Amino acid sequence: MLKDLFYRRRQYATLGTAAEPKPVQKPPEVVERDVPKGLVQKCEACGNLLMAKELQKHVYTCPECNFHFRVDARTRVELTLDTGTFIELDAGITSTNPLGFPEYESKLAKAQSATGMVEGALTGRGEIDGMPVLMAVMDPGFMMGSMGAAVGEKLTRAMERACVERKPLILFTASGGARMQEAILSLMQMAKTSVALRRMHDSGVLFVSVITHPTTGGVSASFASLGDIIIAEPGAMFGFAGRRVVEQTMRQKLPDDFQTAEFNLKHGMVDKVVHRKQMRDALAAIVRIHTARGWADAD
Numbered sequence: 001m002l003k004d005l006f007y008r009r010r011q012y013a014t015l016g017t018a019a020e021p022k023p024v025q026k027p028p029e030v031v032e033r034d035v036p037k038g039l040v041q042k043c044e045a046c047g048n049l050l051m052a053k054e055l056q057k058h059v060y061t062c063p064e065c066n067f068h069f070r071v072d073a074r075t076r077v078e079l080t081l082d083t084g085t086f087i088e089l090d091a092g093i094t095s096t097n098p099l100g101f102p103e104y105e106s107k108l109a110k111a112q113s114a115t116g117m118v119e120g121a122l123t124g125r126g127e128i129d130g131m132p133v134l135m136a137v138m139d140p141g142f143m144m145g146s147m148g149a150a151v152g153e154k155l156t157r158a159m160e161r162a163c164v165e166r167k168p169l170i171l172f173t174a175s176g177g178a179r180m181q182e183a184i185l186s187l188m189q190m191a192k193t194s195v196a197l198r199r200m201h202d203s204g205v206l207f208v209s210v211i212t213h214p215t216t217g218g219v220s221a222s223f224a225s226l227g228d229i230i231i232a233e234p235g236a237m238f239g240f241a242g243r244r245v246v247e248q249t250m251r252q253k254l255p256d257d258f259q260t261a262e263f264n265l266k267h268g269m270v271d272k273v274v275h276r277k278q279m280r281d282a283l284a285a286i287v288r289i290h291t292a293r294g295w296a297d298a299d
Contacts, residue, residue, distance in 0.1 A: 043067050059276045068233050068276055070213065072115060073122040073139040076172055080280050081126035081135060088124040090157055095119060095150040101181040111142045120175075121151045123158040128170075129284035131291060134162045137172045140214070145175035147219055148182045152189025155223065159196035159207075168206035168287050173224040177217015190222035197226045206290045208283065211238045211261065211270065225269070229286060232261035232270045233279070239264075 041050050045067035050058075059079055060069040071079070077086050097104045112118055120142035126135050136158045138145045155171070162169040178186040200207050209227025214237040221240050224230075232238060239246075239259035247254055257263045264270040274282045 041069065043069075061276050066234060066275065068213065068235060070140050070174070072141055073117065073137040073172075076137045077122065077124075077126070077135065079276070080170070080172075080283065081128055081133075082130065086124050086126040086135070088122065089161070090123055090154050091118065093119060093150050093154050095148050095179075095182070097181070098149075098185065099181070099183055104181040107143065107181075115139055115142045117142055119150045119154065120145055120147070121154045123154050125167075128280065128287060131284070131287050132167050133287060134158050134165070134167050134169045135171075136169065138174045138219070140174040140212075143179065145219075146177060146179035147175055147186055147189050148179035149185045149189065151179075152186070152192050155189075155193055156196045159193065159200055162205050162207070163200055163203045166203070166205055168208065168290055169200070170208045170210065170283055170287075171223065171227075172210045172212055173215045173219055174212045175215055175217065175219040175224075177219060187218060190218045193223040194226060197223055201228070206287070208286060210279070210283075211236050211264075213237050216240065216242070230269070230271050231279075231282065232264065232273050233276055234261055234273055236261040238270070 039052055041052065041055050042048070043050065043062040043065065046062060046065040048062055048064045050062065054063075055069065060071050060075070061067065062069075095108055111120075117139055121136060121138050123134070123136040126133060136155055138147075138151070158169060158171075161167075178189070180186070197207060207226070207228050209224055209230045211224060211230065211232035213233065213235065215224050216237060216239055220238060224238075237259050238261060241249075243254060243258055246258075255263065261270060261273045265273050272282070
């Protein structure tokens, strides 16, 4: 029939039976493990990553660029003196808060907890290559190695013992300067230590000052600069005021190596720059020469 010519059966799209959805597989859980603190150290100069054992092997210097890492006072003793010979002195001397400076006690407690020391300097007797010496080390991690009344007292006692016992004194400096929380009492330590060193000089007792990074402020302006022999580690900052302050005061651009150990050597403020790997041998040689010439027994 004609109507059938114009009639079309409607076509419907059919959907098949829906397939069962596949279960979504969860990715395996990633177990995050904390890297033990101190296991890896990054060189501040070249970015080289060093394992703790490798760093210790290279006496805490970078084998790629010779950058010298900061070390604490007890590690410095271990690197310098004969094993098992160090006897700590005046361990009980600690700072107080005579001026009532806000939060000073809490900062002291925090520094003591972080470093395991009661003050910013470690002093004692020991031997280097079998030769008796007195040794003092400032710890840069204890309130930036700042010098307060307790630090000044410990260093002064070490100097006085050197005079009495007629033994050379080796002093490693690392400090941001006088401790501001103790104001004039900390500044007084500059004169106090300088007078003690004058007595050492008059007695003919050797004083070796070893400059490590950083040595600035009141420490650089007093006993750090008064050694009979002044040695510095490579790249150590050694100066009074900061670079920016000096530039603003002088109104001129300073050299790139300003206040470094090498700059001070060039200008006669340091006698020798010695790599940490050779430091122990260099100090032993100085003490040996001093002992051989009989200066320690001079009247």
